[in-house]
Every structure is written in structure tokens, then in C-alpha cells.
Amino acid sequence: MEGLVPAGKGKRFAAGLVDLIVIPIVLGIVIGLVLLAVPDAVRSIVLVLVNIIWLVVRDSVFSPGRAMVKIKLASLTGGKVTAVQALIRNILLIVPFVLVIGYILEIVFVVWKGHRLADVWAKTQVVEA
Numbered sequence: 001m002e003g004l005v006p007a008g009k010g011k012r013f014a015a016g017l018v019d020l021i022v023i024p025i026v027l028g029i030v031i032g033l034v035l036l037a038v039p040d041a042v043r044s045i046v047l048v049l050v051n052i053i054w055l056v057v058r059d060s061v062f063s064p065g066r067a068m069v070k071i072k073l074a075s076l077t078g079g080k081v082t083a084v085q086a087l088i089r090n091i092l093l094i095v096p097f098v099l100v101i102g103y104i105l106e107i108v109f110v111v112w113k114g115h116r117l118a119d120v121w122a123k124t125q126v127v128e129a
Contacts, residue, residue: 004074012126014068019066024051039076055087055094066126067129075128085123092105099113
């Protein structure tokens with residue numbers, strides 16, 4: 001999209017540390033403690049669902065990490081990033097058996113191309129705010 005300046009790799013990694021490591025750990029601890037009395041299987045399902053919801057909210061509503069480093073996620077189709085775009089953008093981070101491979105693949109793409117592979121799929125781009 002014209003007029004959008006791609007975000008620097010350093011800013012993207014800093015935002016990712018907050019949004020993909022710090023916040024999920026805090027959410028996991030808090031929700032894990034709240035659900036301590038429920039069966040392990042139920043707690044695990046709830047934690048996976050919370051993670052999926054967090055990833056979609058982070059991309060379609062608000063990202064504390066991106067806000068801290070003054071970058072944002074933009075839709076290349078015009079308008080606001082939709083929940084569907086956010087879900088597509090995070091598919092490699094949601095599917096449990098590809099999670100580790102997904103993170104590695106996305107990091108390689110950011111370093112190599114300056115954007116995530118899933119940004120291409122979702123028609124999104126991280127840009128300076």
C-alpha cells in the first residue's frame with residue numbers, strides 16, 4: 001500500500017518479545033492459577049483457546065508491544081485488519097504441531113524478507129505508526 005513505511009526488524013522483534021512471549025506467559029500463569037481446580041485437559045483447552053483469542057485480538061484490536069515501539073499492523077486491502085486476516089496471519093503460530101516450526105519460519109522470513117510469510121497470506125504489513 002502506498003505511503004506505508006515498513007517497520008524495522010528491531011522494532012518488530014521488540015514488539016514480538018512483548019506480544020508473543022511476555023503477555024502469553026502472564027496470561028498463562030493467571031488463567032492457569034484461576035483454573036487450578038479444573039481437570040488438566042479442560043485447563044489445557046482453555047489455555048489454547050485463550051492463546052488463539054490473544055493472537056487475533058493482538059492483530060485486529062490492540063498490540064501493546066507494537067504500541068510501545070510505535071509500529072502498527074496495516075491491511076494491504078485497505079481499512080482495518082479483520083479478525084479473519086488476524087487468524088490467517090497467525091495460523092502458523094496457532095496449530096500446535098507446527099508451532100515451533102512456525103516460529104522459526106516466521107523469524108527467518110522477517111530476517112530475510114523483512115516481513116512474515118503469513119503477512120503475505122493475510123495481506124497485512126507491519127508499518128511505522
